[in-house]
Amino acid sequence: xxxxxxxxxxxCLVLILGLASSLAHAVAWFPFGPDGGSARAFAADPKxxxxxxxxxxxxxxxxxxxxxxxxTRLARVGKRDDLVIDDILVDASDPNxxxxxxWASTDLNHPDGGIFISHxxxxxxxxxxxxxxxxxxxxxxxxxxxxxxxAGTLMGVFRSEDGGDHWKRISPEGSAEIHxxxxxxxxxxxxxxxxxxxxxxxxxxxxxGEHWSIMKQGVIEDSDVFSIIVDPKQPNVVYLSACxxxxxxxxxxxxxxxxxxxxxxxGIPSTARRTRVLMxxxxxxxxxxxxxxxxxxxxxxAGKYWMQTTSSKIIINDVYIDPSDSKHVLLATDRRGVLASEDGGDxxxxxxxxxxxxxxxxxxxxxNRAATVYVGVVNDKDAxxxxxxxxxxxxxxxxxxxxxxxxxxxxxxxxxxxxxxGTERGIYRLKDDLWMRTGDAAxxxxxxxxxxxxxxxxxKRRAPAKPSARGQHTxxxxxxxxxxxxxxxxxxxxxxxxxxxxxxxxxxxxxxxSGVKWKRASSTLPDGCEFVAAQQNTVAxxxxxxLAVSADGGKTWHIAxxxxxxxxxxxxxxxxxxxxxxxxxxxxxxSLDKGATWQPLDDPYIRKVNSIYFDAxxxxxxxxxxxxxxxxxxxxxxxxxISDVDTGWNLRFVRPVGNYLIGATLFDxxxxxxxxxxxxxxxxx
Numbered sequence: 112x113x114x115x116x117x118x119x120x121x122x123c124l125v126l127i128l129g130l131a132s133s134l135a136h137a138v139a140w141f142p143f144g145p146d147g148g149s150a151r152a153f154a155a156d157p158k159x160x161x162x163x164x165x166x167x168x169x170x171x172x173x174x175x176x177x178x179x180x181x182x183t184r185l186a187r188v189g190k191r192d193d194l195v196i197d198d199i200l201v202d203a204s205d206p207n208x209x210x211x212x213x214w215a216s217t218d219l220n221h222p223d224g225g226i227f228i229s230h231x232x233x234x235x236x237x238x239x240x241x242x243x244x245x246x247x248x249x250x251x252x253x254x255x256x257x258x259x260x261x262a263g264t265l266m267g268v269f270r271s272e273d274g275g276d277h278w279k280r281i282s283p284e285g286s287a288e289i290h291x292x293x294x295x296x297x298x299x300x301x302x303x304x305x306x307x308x309x310x311x312x313x314x315x316x317x318x319x320g321e322h323w324s325i326m327k328q329g330v331i332e333d334s335d336v337f338s339i340i341v342d343p344k345q346p347n348v349v350y351l352s353a354c355x356x357x358x359x360x361x362x363x364x365x366x367x368x369x370x371x372x373x374x375x376x377x378g379i380p381s382t383a384r385r386t387r388v389l390m391x392x393x394x395x396x397x398x399x400x401x402x403x404x405x406x407x408x409x410x411x412x413a414g415k416y417w418m419q420t421t422s423s424k425i426i427i428n429d430v431y432i433d434p435s436d437s438k439h440v441l442l443a444t445d446r447r448g449v450l451a452s453e454d455g456g457d458x459x460x461x462x463x464x465x466x467x468x469x470x471x472x473x474x475x476x477x478x479n480r481a482a483t484v485y486v487g488v489v490n491d492k493d494a495x496x497x498x499x500x501x502x503x504x505x506x507x508x509x510x511x512x513x514x515x516x517x518x519x520x521x522x523x524x525x526x527x528x529x530x531x532x533g534t535e536r537g538i539y540r541l542k543d544d545l546w547m548r549t550g551d552a553a554x555x556x557x558x559x560x561x562x563x564x565x566x567x568x569x570x571k572r573r574a575p576a577k578p579s580a581r582g583q584h585t586x587x588x589x590x591x592x593x594x595x596x597x598x599x600x601x602x603x604x605x606x607x608x609x610x611x612x613x614x615x616x617x618x619x620x621x622x623x624x625s626g627v628k629w630k631r632a633s634s635t636l637p638d639g640c641e642f643v644a645a646q647q648n649t650v651a652x653x654x655x656x657x658l659a660v661s662a663d664g665g666k667t668w669h670i671a672x673x674x675x676x677x678x679x680x681x682x683x684x685x686x687x688x689x690x691x692x693x694x695x696x697x698x699x700x701x702s703l704d705k706g707a708t709w710q711p712l713d714d715p716y717i718r719k720v721n722s723i724y725f726d727a728x729x730x731x732x733x734x735x736x737x738x739x740x741x742x743x744x745x746x747x748x749x750x751x752x753i754s755d756v757d758t759g760w761n762l763r764f765v766r767p768v769g770n771y772l773i774g775a776t777l778f779d780x781x782x783x784x785x786x787x788x789x790x791x792x793x794x795x796x
Contacts, residue, residue: 139759140774140782142184145486145498145507147461148468148780150443153431154199156206160435164233165443166196166211167468169778172233178433179441179451182465185233188213192738192761192778194224197428198250202274203257207232210275212250212262222246222265228275241278242269249295253302254343261305263292268307270320281320282307289314289323296339298346306349306364308336313351315364329367331355338389342396350399350414352386357401359414369414390430394437400456402427407442409456420456424493446494467780469495474766474775475522475530475604484768485510485530486781487519497522497532497546504773504781513546514539523604525611525625533601538613540626550628605645607664612650614640619652621665633668635659642683646725649689649705653680660691660705671706682723684732686748692732694720699734699746714753717744722764735762735774743774758782 149168156162165173165182169192173182188194194213202208208230215223224246226239242262249263260271267282267290282289291310298304303319306326313326313336334353342348349360351367358367385404392398401408405423407430410416421427426445433439442450442459451462473487482503488495496511497519514532521533530541539546603614612632613620619632619640632652642653650661656679658671673680674693682694691702696719699712719737725748726733734744742755743765760782763775772784 139757140784142467142776142780142782143505143507143773144467144780145469145488145509146463146465146467146780147446147448147494148466148491149445150428150448150466150468151195152197152199152429153441153443154201154209155431155434156201157203158206160433163431163441164199164201164209165449165466166199167466168195168216169468170194170196170213171468171779172196172199172211173466174233178439179431179449179462180464182449182463184465186229186236188227188236189225189238191215197248200250200252200260200275208274209233210250210260211236212247214246214248214265224264226250226262226275226278239275239278245269248291248293249308251295251297253297254299256302259297259302261295261297263295263307265291268292268295268305268320281305281316282323288312288325294336294339294351296341296349298341299343300346304346304363306339306341306351308339308351308353310335312336313339313364326360326364326367328365329360329369330358335385337385337387340389340391340399342391343393344396348413350389350391352389352401354385357386357389357414357417387427388429390432392432392437393434398437400430400432400440402430402442407456407459421450421459425450446491468778469780470778471763471775471781473519473522473533474764474773475524476766476768477528477530478524479528481769484766484773485522486775487522487532489518489520492516495519497541503768503771504783510541510544511546512544521601521603521614523606523611523613525622526606526609527625529625531604531611531613531626533604533613533615535600537599538601538626538629549622549626602641603643605643605650607645607648607650610665612643612645612652612665614643614652616640619643619659632665633659635668635670642680644683644685644691644725646685646687646689649685649691651683651685651691651706653683653693655679658683658691658693658706662689662705669705671702673706674700674702674709674711682720682734684723684725686725686732687727687730688748690748692723692725694723694734696720699723699732712746712753714744716740716742716755717753722762724764724766726767728767733765733772735765737761738777743772758784 151168152166154164161178163175170187172185174185175182193215195216196213198212200210211227213224226242227236229236245264247262247264251261253259258274260275262269269278270281271278292307294308296306305316307314314323315326316323334355336351336353338352340350347363349364351358356369358369360367386401388402390400397413399410404426406419406425407421408417408419427442429443431441438455440452440456448463448466450459452459469488470490471486472489475485477483483501484504485499487497493516496514498507499510500507517534517536519532523531532539538549600616601613605612611622616639618638619636620629621632622629636659639654640652644651648664650665652659658673659668660671661668678695680693684692693700698717700709702709721737722735724733730748732746738761741760742757744755746753761777765772765774774782
C-alpha cells in the first residue's frame with residue numbers, strides 16, 4: 112500500500128486518540144456506526160423520563176439520557192449476540208432493578224433465551240436459572256404491584272412475585288392451547304386478572320392462573336395476538352392486535368369488535384396484517400398508536416378511525432410516548448433504528464446517534480482520498496446498502512440511491528477509481544453518488560462443472576432478518592447456460608493493472624473497462640467463485656472446494672490442489688511475494704509456489720477462519736476467526752512472527768485505514784482500533 116494513503120488528517124487521528132483514552136477502560140476497540148439497524152423495545156426510568164433503555168436484536172441494551180437524541184451501549188445481555196431483546200422492565204420502586212425477557216433467533220425446534228436481571232441499572236446482568244433456555248416472547252409487570260411479573264414463553268405463562276428472582280408456571284402444564292405466548296397485559300388494579308395472547312387466540316384468567324378462558328367472541332379464529340393493552344382508567348376497555356386486525360372490547364374481553372376488512376380499524380388497509388404493538392397515550396386515553404409491519408397508525412377517537420402517519424415501508428416493533436410530553440414519540444423499527452417525533456407522531460426523523468446494529472459484509476478504501484472508506488451491509492433493504500465515511504470511519508453517510516434495496520456482499524475500486532458494489536443481483540458502479548448496474552455479461556459457460564461451488568452462507572441466520580435470494584444460471588442455448596450479471600451474486604473484487612476481477616456465483620468475471628462491461632475470465636475456472644485476491648501479477652480465485660491460480664495477471668490459469676482433501680475454503684489472500692494464503696475452520700495455510708505445496712500456520716488458536724487480508728503497509732497478514740474468539744491475529748510476512756490482540760468483538764474482517772485498523776463486527780457495525788500511532792506522530796501529521 113502506498114505510504115501516502117496511510118496518512119489521515121490530523122483531526123481524525125487526534126479524535127481517535129482522545130476517544131481511545133476515554134473509552135479504553137470499557138472495551139479494547141470502540142464502535143463507530145454506521146448508525147441504525149433493528150431496534151426492538153423501549154423502557155423508561157420511572158424517575159427520569161429522559162432516561163430510556165433500548166433493546167436490540169443482537170443482545171445489546173442501549174440507553175439515552177436525553178430522551179433518545181443520542182444513545183450509548185450499556186451492556187450485552189448474556190454475553191451473546193443472538194438474543195432478541197423484546198421486553199425490558201424497570202422496577203418502579205427501584206430504578207436500578209431491571210428485568211429483561213429474551214429469545215434466541217434460532218428455529219422453533221431449538222428454542223432458547225431466558226430472563227435476565229440487573230441490580231445496577233443495566234451495567235451487568237445475571238440469568239435467572241429457573242427460566243434458563245425459555246424463549247421469552249413477552250414480559251410485563253402488574254401496575255398495582257411492580258414485584259409481580261408475568262412472562263410468556265413458547266411453553267406457556269409464568270409468574271414471579273418477587274421481582275423476577277423466582278418463577279412458576281401458571282398456565283396448565285402441557286396445554287394444547289396456551290403456549291407460544293406473544294403478548295401479555297395485567298389489569299391495572301387487580302394483578303390476578305391477566306390477558307395472554309398466543310399464536311392462535313387470546314386467553315384470560317381472573318384468579319392468577321388457576322383457571323383460563325378463551326376470548327374468541329368477535330375474534331377471527333387462528334389469529335396471532337401480537338399486543339394487548341388495558342386502559343389504565345377503564346380496566347374493562349381492552350385493545351388487542353392480531354394478524355386479522357385490531358380489536359376492542361368494552362367488557363374486559365367477553366366480546367370484541369373489529370377485525371378484518373373495514374372493521375380492521377377504519378383507515379387501516381387490510382394489507383397491514385400485522386400490528387406488532389399497540390400503545391395508549393398516557394395523557395390522552397382516546398389516542399392510541401398502532402405500530403404495524405406497514406407503518407404507524409394513530410387514532411384520536413379510541414379506535415373508531417385510524418390514520419397513517421409514516422411511510423408504509425417502516426416496520427415498527429415498539430412505541431414510546433413521553434408521559435411528560437405526549438408530543439415526544441419514539442419508534443423502534445426494523446432496519447431504520449429509532450425514529451423520533453416532536454409533534455405527536457405527525458412526522459418523524461431518524462434519532463440513531465450512537466445506536467448501530469449493522470451486518471457489515473464488505474469494505475473498500477478510496478485510493479485517491481485517504482480518509483474515504485465504504486462499507487456494504489446486508490439484511491437492511493433500502494435502509495442499508497452502502498455507507499461512506501470521509502473521516503476514516505468515524506462518521507458515516509448513507510449512499511444507497513440506485514441500489515434497489517439489494518444486499519451488498521462486496522466492494523472494490525476499479526483501475527479508473529470507480530467504486531464497485533457486488534450484490535445478490537449483479538454489479539453496480541458509483542457515479543455522482545448514484546449506483547448504476549453494469550452491463551450484462553453474455554458469456555457462454557459450461558452447464559456443469561466438477562468444481563461447481565456450494566452457495567455461500569452470507570450472514571448468520573437470525574430473526575427478524577430474512578436471508579437474501581441467491582443468483583442462479585438462467586437461459587439455455589445448445590446445451591450451454593448463459594451467465595447474466597443481472598442474476599448472479601457477487602462476492603469479491605481484485606484489481607491487476609487495467610483489469611478488475613469479480614468473484615461471482617457464475618464464475619470469475621473480468622473487466623477491462625473499469626467495470627462497465629464484463630466477460631468470463633476463463634472457461635476452465637469453477638462455475639461458482641467465492642473469493643478472489645491479487646498482488647502484482649499473481650491472481651487466485653477460489654470456490655469453497657477448489658482453487659485456481661494465475662501467475663501472469665489472469666492470462667492463463669491452472670487448477671491448484673488445496674492444502675488438504677475435502678477442504679472448505681473460508682478465506683483467501685496473496686502477499687507481496689505472491690504467496691497464496693487460504694483459511695478454513697481448522698486454520699491457515701500458505702504456499703510460496705502457486706499452490707504446489709502448502710505450509711500450515713503453527714498456531715492452535717487460529718480456528719474457524721473467516722477472513723485473511725494482506726496489509727501491505729505493515730507487511731503482514733491479518734486473520735480474524737469466528738465465534739467465540741474476539742482476537743485479531745497478525746502474521747509478519749518477512750518474519751513469520753504471529754501476534755494477537757483481543758479486540759473485544761466478534762469480527763467478520765479487519766482492514767487498515769490510515770495508521771490504525773477498523774473491524775467489521777458480525778452484527779454491531781464498525782469498530783475502530785484505539786491507537787496505531789502515538790501522539791507525537793499524530794501531531795507531526
